[in-house]
Amino acid sequence: MSGQKRIGKELDQLVADRTRELTEANEALKQELEVERQRTEAARRASDQDSRVIVGSMPGMVAILTPTGGIDAVNDELVEYSGRTLEELQQWGTSDTVHPDDLPRLIQIFTKAIASGEPYEVEVRLRRFDGAYRWFQDRAVPRRDASGAILRWYVLQTDIDDRKRMEDALRHSEASLRAIVETTPECVHVIAGDGTLLSVNAAGAAMAGASSVDLMLGRNFYDFVTPEDRERYRAFNESVCAGQKGVLEFHIFRMDGECRHLETRAAPLRNDDGTVAQLGVARDITTRKQAEARLRESERNLRQLTETIPVMLWSATPEGAIDYCNARFLEYTGFDAEEVMGRDGFTKVLHPDDVDRTVQEWLSCIRTGASFQVEVRTFHAADATYRWCMTNARPLLDEHGRILKWYGTVVDMHDWRQAQEELRHTQEELAHMMRVITMGELTASIAHEVNQPLSGILTNAGTCLRMLAADPPDVAGACDTARRTIRDANRASEVIVRLRALFSGKELTTESMDLNEATREVIALSMNELQRHLVMLRPELADDLPLVTANRVQLQQVILNLLRNASDAMVGVDDGPRQLLIRTERDKGDRVRLTVQDVGVGLEPGVVDKLFQAFYTTKSNGMGIGLSVSRSIIEKHGGRLWGEPNDGPGATFAFSIPRVPERTTDAAHVMRNS
Amino acid sequence: MVQRSLVSVVDDDESVRESLPDLLRQFGFAVQAFSSAEAFLASEFVSQTSCLILDIAMPAMSGPDLQQELTRRRQPIPIVFITAHGDTTVRPRLLAQGAAECLFKPFSDDALLEALTNALGTR
Numbered sequence: 001m002s003g004q005k006r007i008g009k010e011l012d013q014l015v016a017d018r019t020r021e022l023t024e025a026n027e028a029l030k031q032e033l034e035v036e037r038q039r040t041e042a043a044r045r046a047s048d049q050d051s052r053v054i055v056g057s058m059p060g061m062v063a064i065l066t067p068t069g070g071i072d073a074v075n076d077e078l079v080e081y082s083g084r085t086l087e088e089l090q091q092w093g094t095s096d097t098v099h100p101d102d103l104p105r106l107i108q109i110f111t112k113a114i115a116s117g118e119p120y121e122v123e124v125r126l127r128r129f130d131g132a133y134r135w136f137q138d139r140a141v142p143r144r145d146a147s148g149a150i151l152r153w154y155v156l157q158t159d160i161d162d163r164k165r166m167e168d169a170l171r172h173s174e175a176s177l178r179a180i181v182e183t184t185p186e187c188v189h190v191i192a193g194d195g196t197l198l199s200v201n202a203a204g205a206a207m208a209g210a211s212s213v214d215l216m217l218g219r220n221f222y223d224f225v226t227p228e229d230r231e232r233y234r235a236f237n238e239s240v241c242a243g244q245k246g247v248l249e250f251h252i253f254r255m256d257g258e259c260r261h262l263e264t265r266a267a268p269l270r271n272d273d274g275t276v277a278q279l280g281v282a283r284d285i286t287t288r289k290q291a292e293a294r295l296r297e298s299e300r301n302l303r304q305l306t307e308t309i310p311v312m313l314w315s316a317t318p319e320g321a322i323d324y325c326n327a328r329f330l331e332y333t334g335f336d337a338e339e340v341m342g343r344d345g346f347t348k349v350l351h352p353d354d355v356d357r358t359v360q361e362w363l364s365c366i367r368t369g370a371s372f373q374v375e376v377r378t379f380h381a382a383d384a385t386y387r388w389c390m391t392n393a394r395p396l397l398d399e400h401g402r403i404l405k406w407y408g409t410v411v412d413m414h415d416w417r418q419a420q421e422e423l424r425h426t427q428e429e430l431a432h433m434m435r436v437i438t439m440g441e442l443t444a445s446i447a448h449e450v451n452q453p454l455s456g457i458l459t460n461a462g463t464c465l466r467m468l469a470a471d472p473p474d475v476a477g478a479c480d481t482a483r484r485t486i487r488d489a490n491r492a493s494e495v496i497v498r499l500r501a502l503f504s505g506k507e508l509t510t511e512s513m514d515l516n517e518a519t520r521e522v523i524a525l526s527m528n529e530l531q532r533h534l535v536m537l538r539p540e541l542a543d544d545l546p547l548v549t550a551n552r553v554q555l556q557q558v559i560l561n562l563l564r565n566a567s568d569a570m571v572g573v574d575d576g577p578r579q580l581l582i583r584t585e586r587d588k589g590d591r592v593r594l595t596v597q598d599v600g601v602g603l604e605p606g607v608v609d610k611l612f613q614a615f616y617t618t619k620s621n622g623m624g625i626g627l628s629v630s631r632s633i634i635e636k637h638g639g640r641l642w643g644e645p646n647d648g649p650g651a652t653f654a655f656s657i658p659r660v661p662e663r664t665t666d667a668a669h670v671m672r673n674s
Numbered sequence: 675m676v677q678r679s680l681v682s683v684v685d686d687d688e689s690v691r692e693s694l695p696d697l698l699r700q701f702g703f704a705v706q707a708f709s710s711a712e713a714f715l716a717s718e719f720v721s722q723t724s725c726l727i728l729d730i731a732m733p734a735m736s737g738p739d740l741q742q743e744l745t746r747r748r749q750p751i752p753i754v755f756i757t758a759h760g761d762t763t764v765r766p767r768l769l770a771q772g773a774a775e776c777l778f779k780p781f782s783d784d785a786l787l788e789a790l791t792n793a794l795g796t797r
Binding site: 448452460462467477481488 | 687689690692693694696697700756758759778779780781782783784786
């Protein structure tokens with residue numbers, strides 16, 4: 001035991017000695033540390049004291065933090081700004097002191113900085129006493145002691161709100177501008193003085209057939225311009241870069257090889273580095289140019305058409321002034337355009353006798369907007385004669401029915417008209433021949449009817465003689481044949497009786513009819529002839545005319561006869577218009593009257609009575625039966641036909657016939673003509 | 675003059691059929707009268723007829739139609755046409771087509787006799 005015990009005792013003693021030594025050393029260290037701590041504390045306090053003095057006098061908002069991030073102190077400015085106490089500010093991590101949108105970011109940066117001891121800088125919005133947030137730049141810097149341990153954090157908050165807002169506004173306006181440039185359908189580009197494309201918008205890229213802007217940037221724009229236009233474009237670009245604004249039309253080849261027509265408006269753009277580039281806005285005018293070319297082409301075609309068409313064309317203003325005549329018109333009439341243009345220039349090409357009539361009709365059409373149509377003799381330069389032409393015009397109306405323009409044609413009808421005259425002449429001859437043929441047929445049928453019994457008479461008489469001359473005479477047979485002779489003679493006589501009946505007994509069918517309507521039909525039928533005789537017909541047909549009972553065809557024959565007589569009577573009238581008035585009206589005694597008045601040769605006294613005798617005529621080529629037949633027709637209708645000289649020139653003829661009695665039906669009446 | 679030759683009369687006019695046969699018999703001919711061309715063709719007298727007195731215009735078959743039919747049947751009978759129509763242009767045409775004569779009504783008994791004599795003489 002003794003050895004072990006001794007070793008044990010020695011060991012215990014050694015441990016106890018080491019322990020005591022350690023304890024003493026530890027105590028000494030403690031005291032040393034305490035001294036050090038107290039010294040550091042004193043130093044920090046001194047430093048804090050210094051800092052607070054500095055901070056308090058700083059013209060910014062400052063916070064001092066402990067090494068672990070707690071707010072130790074803030075200056076007055078921060079308190080004033082926030083309207084909060086130190087204690088309230090110390091709760092910033094969970095309050096609205098920092099803008100909620102910025103708080104998570106700030107906490108992240110702050111936590112990282114405290115952990116790492118690295119300074120940080122961050123832009124956050126801080127709440128002002130009145131609730132408004134302003135942008136601040138927070139800059140936190142740690143202060144360390146000699147050993148590098150962090151003593152305090154200093155955080156300076158600088159108000160950057162105004163700058164921040166300006167930046168936003170700037171960013172916003174730049175964005176707007178960019179948006180405008182990018183969405184404009186026109187090509188906006190910046191081209192350097194040497195042709196390098198510095199900038200272009202999407203529309204510009206599309207215009208050049210590039211799929212993206214990047215494909216174009218940095219390229220020389222001159223390469224896009226067609227070789228024909230390249231030098232012109234280069235000069236233009238250089239002029240703009242020398243400070244001149246300008247406009248240029250030129251062609252480019254797109255990247256796909258298609259040629260386009262562009263128009264650029266450009267102004268000099270001064271860059272930051274002092275160089276000048278061309279700021280240009282280009283638009284693709286290919287379609288417009290093509291449309292313009294097409295329009296020019298179609299105008300040229302139309303002009304060619306109107307100038308080469310073998311028809312005379314003209315147009316006039318709504319007021320009736322001629323404003324265009326085509327080449328054919330001028331060639332035909334031999335006049336210059338200036339001579340026939342205007343309000344009454346066209347009268348120069350008309351036959352003097354046709355001018356008044358044409359002008360009156362033209363003025364009436366301009367007033368009413370009715371289509372214009374006259375047959376008028378027009379001067380024909382080639383043989384210096386007047387030829388009959390048909391002149392037509394129609395108004396072009398706007399959506400309100402106002403006349404915008406008159407368009408007219410002139411067609412030479414002379415040959416046609418002559419052919420018509422010839423045709424009419426031929427027709428008349430034909431009609432005459434028809435009558436002759438009819439007479440021939442009639443004669444043949446009469447001959448046949450008569451020849452049959454005559455033949456029987458001859459045969460029987462011959463037979464009779466032969467029977468009597470026979471030996472012995474056949475008396476009985478001769479008597480038979482003689483009787484047959486008598487019978488055949490009677491047959492011939494009957495034929496004559498039948499023929500007389502055929503030519504005399506005539507029935508007249510009448511109906512209730514409108515005299516105005518019958519008159520209008522006659523006017524329509526004779527219009528051409530009246531125009532040919534240059535007669536101006538003025539109808540005055542009463543609106544309230546009662547019906548009459550008459551044979552329509554016969555009554556129209558009478559009206560036609562009166563119109564022809566009146567027209568014929570005016571053939572010699574050359575010193576004024578050949579006016580013809582046809583009027584219908586009620587007459588006294590339940591009658592209806594039709595009057596035809598001319599300004600012709602009139603009636604000599606004493607002639608009036610003879611007029612109505614058959615075969616009496618004052619005309620060189622008349623039969624003299626018209627008025628006689630007319631009067632007998634009117635008398636058959638229970639009416640009266642008369643004529644009298646006018647007070648002025650000409651004569652008036654009229655008839656008056658009974659109207660249909662009230663409540664008479666429309667049934668056809670048959671009256672017997674004796 | 676040839677005796678007892680048969681002359682056939684074809685005419686739609688009854689007065690002709692009444693008067694002509696008596697005259698023809700006075701001339702000494704045998705006579706048959708028919709009211710239409712069809713009636714004549716249907717009779718037994720076609721082949722016995724020495725001469726035909728034929729009206730031109732008849733309601734159904736006309737005189738010239740009958741003439742053509744006889745030619746077609748190869749029975750050429752001399753024909754004296756008679757007509758009440760005054761159209762003289764038909765005569766040369768009918769003569770050209772083989773007719774012996776064409777008489778316009780009214781005709782005299784002597785003219786008829788002469789025509790018949792000529793017609794029968796040409797046979």
